[in-house]
Amino acid sequence: xxxxxxRDDLRKQGVVATSFQELYNWGRKNSIWPLQFGLACCAIxxxxxxxxxxxxxxxxxxxxxxxxxxxxxxxVAGTVTKKMAPQVIRLFNQMPEPKYVIAMGACAISGxxxxxxxxxxxxxxxFIPVDVHIPGCPPRPEALLEALMALQRKIAAQSLxxxxxxxxxxxxxxxxxxxPEFGEHDLVPASNPEVWRPALVRRD
Amino acid sequence: MIAECCKAEKGxxxxxxxxxxxxxxxxxxxxxDVVLDGETVVKLKPVFGYLHRNHEKIAEKNSYLASIxxxxxLDYICSMTNNWAYVLTVEKLSGISVPERSxxxxxxxxxxxxxxNHTCLAGFLLQDMGALGTPLMYAFRExxxxxxxxxxxxxxxMMCNYMRFxxxxxxxxxxxxxxxxxxxxxYSPFLEEFxxxxxxxxxxxxxxxxxxxxxxDLAVNAGVTGPMLRASGVNYDIRKVDNxxxxxxxxxxxxxxxxxxxxDRYMVRILEMHESIKILKAALLTIPAGPIMDPxxxxxxLRPKTGEAYGRIEGPKGELGFYLISDGTANPYRYRxxxxxxxxxxxxxxxxxxxxxxxxxxxxxxxxxxLGEVDR
Amino acid sequence: xxxMQTLPEIKVRLENAVPxxxxxxxxxxxxxxxxxxxxxxEHGRAIAQFxxxxxxxxxxxxxxxxxxxxxxxxxxxxxxxxxxxxxALRQGPLILRLRTENRSDKVTLPSLTPVWxxxxxxxxxxxxxxxxxxxxxxxxxxxxxxxxxVDHPMRKDYVEPDDYEYEPTPHxxxxxxxxxxxxAKEAAV
Numbered sequence: 001x002x003x004x005x006x007r008d009d010l011r012k013q014g015v016v017a018t019s020f021q022e023l024y025n026w027g028r029k030n031s032i033w034p035l036q037f038g039l040a041c042c043a044i045x046x047x048x049x050x051x052x053x054x055x056x057x058x059x060x061x062x063x064x065x066x067x068x069x070x071x072x073x074x075x076v077a078g079t080v081t082k083k084m085a086p087q088v089i090r091l092f093n094q095m096p097e098p099k100y101v102i103a104m105g106a107c108a109i110s111g112x113x114x115x116x117x118x119x120x121x122x123x124x125x126x127f128i129p130v131d132v133h134i135p136g137c138p139p140r141p142e143a144l145l146e147a148l149m150a151l152q153r154k155i156a157a158q159s160l161x162x163x164x165x166x167x168x169x170x171x172x173x174x175x176x177x178x179x180p181e182f183g184e185h186d187l188v189p190a191s192n193p194e195v196w197r198p199a200l201v202r203r204d
Numbered sequence: 205m206i207a208e209c210c211k212a213e214k215g216x217x218x219x220x221x222x223x224x225x226x227x228x229x230x231x232x233x234x235x236x237d238v239v240l241d242g243e244t245v246v247k248l249k250p251v252f253g254y255l256h257r258n259h260e261k262i263a264e265k266n267s268y269l270a271s272i273x274x275x276x277x278l279d280y281i282c283s284m285t286n287n288w289a290y291v292l293t294v295e296k297l298s299g300i301s302v303p304e305r306s307x308x309x310x311x312x313x314x315x316x317x318x319x320x321n322h323t324c325l326a327g328f329l330l331q332d333m334g335a336l337g338t339p340l341m342y343a344f345r346e347x348x349x350x351x352x353x354x355x356x357x358x359x360x361x362m363m364c365n366y367m368r369f370x371x372x373x374x375x376x377x378x379x380x381x382x383x384x385x386x387x388x389x390x391y392s393p394f395l396e397e398f399x400x401x402x403x404x405x406x407x408x409x410x411x412x413x414x415x416x417x418x419x420x421d422l423a424v425n426a427g428v429t430g431p432m433l434r435a436s437g438v439n440y441d442i443r444k445v446d447n448x449x450x451x452x453x454x455x456x457x458x459x460x461x462x463x464x465x466x467x468d469r470y471m472v473r474i475l476e477m478h479e480s481i482k483i484l485k486a487a488l489l490t491i492p493a494g495p496i497m498d499p500x501x502x503x504x505x506l507r508p509k510t511g512e513a514y515g516r517i518e519g520p521k522g523e524l525g526f527y528l529i530s531d532g533t534a535n536p537y538r539y540r541x542x543x544x545x546x547x548x549x550x551x552x553x554x555x556x557x558x559x560x561x562x563x564x565x566x567x568x569x570x571x572x573x574x575l576g577e578v579d580r
Numbered sequence: 581x582x583x584m585q586t587l588p589e590i591k592v593r594l595e596n597a598v599p600x601x602x603x604x605x606x607x608x609x610x611x612x613x614x615x616x617x618x619x620x621x622e623h624g625r626a627i628a629q630f631x632x633x634x635x636x637x638x639x640x641x642x643x644x645x646x647x648x649x650x651x652x653x654x655x656x657x658x659x660x661x662x663x664x665x666x667x668a669l670r671q672g673p674l675i676l677r678l679r680t681e682n683r684s685d686k687v688t689l690p691s692l693t694p695v696w697x698x699x700x701x702x703x704x705x706x707x708x709x710x711x712x713x714x715x716x717x718x719x720x721x722x723x724x725x726x727x728x729x730v731d732h733p734m735r736k737d738y739v740e741p742d743d744y745e746y747e748p749t750p751h752x753x754x755x756x757x758x759x760x761x762x763x764a765k766e767a768a769v
Contacts, residue, residue: 036228040255040576041280041362043232051344066228083726084233084254087225113274116265117258118733118740119725138362182726186741198761253724261734299611424640424667427698440667511610514644514663514673527646527663530610542644542663547698579724 021160028072028098029155032148035071035095036064039078042105042138046077049141059148068094073151075144076130079107079114080121082187086179092128093176097168100155102147103130106137113137126191128177129167218246221561225254229332229565232575236552236564243560248553255579263539268294268369268506271539276363278541279577282321284313284354285519287367292448293515293526294369298508300501305494306371307450312384312487313354313366314517315480319391320347321520322431322473322480323398325572329470330402332569333411339402346394349387356380370501381488388484395477403474412466416555416567419464426554427547430522431476432571435461435468442518454483466570507534521545521572541580545573587615590637590674594619597634598626606677616661616675624678624690631664631674632695639664639674642696647706649683651736656683658712662692662699680712683735691717709734 002017010017038046050056050064065071068091080088092101103124106112111122124130131154134147158166167173177195180187191198224235233254239247259278263271275290276283288310295302302310320343327343351361357380358364358373366373376384402408418428420436433440441458443451459475461468508530516525522544529538548571556564591603594617601623608615619627631639644663650656658680665672680687691714693699703714704723711732714720722729731738742757750758 037226039233040257041277044281044362047340048344048348051348052341053345053348079255079257081254081256083256084225087254091226113277114257114259114262116262118261118738119253119256119258122743140361182728184728184730186743190741190743253722253726256724258733296612297610422697425697427642427696429643438667445670509610511608511612513610513612513614514675515612516643523643525644525663527644527661529648538646538648540644540646546701550697550700 021158022156024160025156025158029152031060032073032100032151032155033063033065033071034061034073034075035068035091036066037074037076037091039076039080039084040107042077042107045138045141046075046104046144049144054141054145056145056148059145059152061148068092069096071095072098073100073102075102075104076108076124077104079112080124081117081119082121083119083182085121085124085127085187086181088124089127089177089179093179095175097175098166099168099175100131100151101128102132102134102144102151104134104144104147105139106135109133109135121187123196126196127180128192129195223564224251230568231328231573234568234573234575234578236568238556238561238564240561243562245556245559245561245564248556248564250549250552252575252578255575257576257580259580260539260541264535264537267504267534268508268536269503271536272367273363273365275541276365277576278543278580279519279521279524279545279574280362281324281574282317282520283362283364284310284317284366285517286524287364288314288449289515289517289519289524290526291367291369292517293513293528294506294508296515297511297513297528297530298369298506300370301498302371303495303498304450304492305375306496308487308491309372309376309496310367311449311451311454312376312484312491313357313364315484315487316350316353316384316388318480318520319477319484320350322477323347325473325569326398326402326470329466329566329569330408332565333408335407339398342394342398342401346391349390353380353384353387356383368497368501368503369506370503371495371497375496376491381491385485385488388481388488391481392478395474395481399474403471408470409467411563411566412470412570414463415466415559415563416570417463417465418551418555422551422554423464426551428522428551430519430544430548430572431472432469432522432548434458435472436464437461442516442523446516448517451483454486456480456483466566469570469572505534507532512538516542519544521574521577522548524577541577543577543580545571545575545577549573549578587617591617593636594627594630597630598623601627603627614673614675616677618677618679621678621680621689624676625692625695628662628676628692628695637674638666638668639672640696641665641667641672642692642698643673645692645699645702645706647710647712647734649710649735651683655681657681658683658687658710660689660703660706660712687711688713688715690715691720693717708732711735 103109108124111120114120132147132151134143136143219240221238224230225233235251237249259274275286278286323343323346327340330339355361358366418436420438423433423436437460456479459472461472510532512529514527516523524544525542527540528536531537555567587605602620604618606616606618631637643665646661648659660678662676664674678689689712706712707720708722708724
């Protein structure tokens, strides 16, 4: 990687020196297209974030695609219930790589205020990998913008080669996750062990 | 499966389409199984439960006070009116009275909620009709001004958690009243601008007049309430019928529709906004001084006597009712929400039969559902 | 307002109109002053029809249908409560209660959907969450839970599936549930 101080000095002189990784990631992070996927109350704050006052269009994320085949980012905004969970995961599978997930709001992170519910999935990260979590109930639109910027920083830091390259550049890793079935009492399986394991912490 | 039984009658193939739960225009996770003959709807079955968050079961484990934030999340666009319906029912159940200033504050915030709910509905309806973005941008711009007021008052934009048994959580300052009056004064010119842009629009008229007609008798029998009922010509506004709060002191009319189509529902909501502005101006001007909480009211550890109560208000979507059964302990024995959006969906099929699939989207938009309420 | 004073008159009129009906008044001790009528399941639909069509009552709007699980009573039973209002005559609420015989096998009640369409989706919800079977309901199937679900979740004796997740400060029954998942004492760090 080029020395950043040297790079910035050169840029001041009008000479742009960059690496392929930086250019590739810059193009991707500045044009993230979210999937139009609002489940519950957080969806209203997501819509407000794309409206005139908070304006997500400045970040390149204005175009909310209705079809998962054309989207890069799934903002899971709202409570994921067990009845809806297979649909969420199916939609995530249908998105082409590279794809990212933002879990917006307490309900998407861990079930939120409805954690005691029998129909509530306690966190969407039980089945799909989540990149950014936004706490709040609902989080302010500014928080969603901050999460988008955090995702942009994460994308900018992704390396294209090597051990820590992301999933979409790894021929072995699959971007599809198994979809749970409706069982008699609960979803079958209740969580995806490759993505999530319950934290076993003793608290006596 | 549904198409199989219809096939034999018609003799040619029918198309079964599942619209949703992920769909840009179903206003949340709502699914409709539609059977189409070409483009005409032959059968429509709504499916929901995708947002069933077990609010009623959780409330049986919570105390009465702890359920107030959960009521915010029912109809998540209008949190203040949900709060009011619940605290009204608990006040009925336990015989708590509310001071006058609190009643005025409740009316002010509820009417502000009704204003932005109807504005957002106009925006969403037009978005469904294809005016992608612009009316919604105008609507949300006004909503943001009212949300600023709510944030200054309660600390939160959407989930306000403001009302308590016997009053409100905190008092409004004179500065807040001034700001609220300024917002309300600017609302009428905004509505005129909005209407000038939209109501006379040819596309809106053609797509909404004569579409989704609902007769008054069927509406009453199917339990439809709110602006949808009044658009079908039935004069039933719970603010006038039950006279809860201090609505009896304010002069306002109840707009009624004639045909009961989508355009009438849209116009009834626009006219209701004008009436709400009248109520707001009067309330902000004449709000009395005084305490906002009943000093004898108990919030924590409220143990109402054994009994039950059903309380209802005219929410922006219709009749929002709560049915509480108390067994003398700190938790309710049964906590039931009567959701206006769920009962208004009963005649969705009747309204959509014979219409085209594009009209189904518009009709659903005019019913004004919020899935948080339908599924609870 | 329908109160304890007017309810006996209503009861007498209903008993005259629908012969053989067994109606009781259930008092309500709370300050809300909303007593209800307990009617028997056999004549439920006839009473409902009379209430809707009689010109003096004209209860044309069934606002709320609720299911209740009375586990503590002996024998336990399930109940459906109907809140009726009259839009034409501006009166209400009249509250009707229908009870099943027990909670296990005799859980059938007459559906009032043929009388008021507003009961359609609400009775489906009671079937889904409580298990009351409504006779002659046009489309009785689950509405909020998925079709393969077998339990009736709102019943008082429903046990949730074991779903351990990390809680920072568990207490009471959450701590009991969490203890089952903790590693054995010897293996603890």
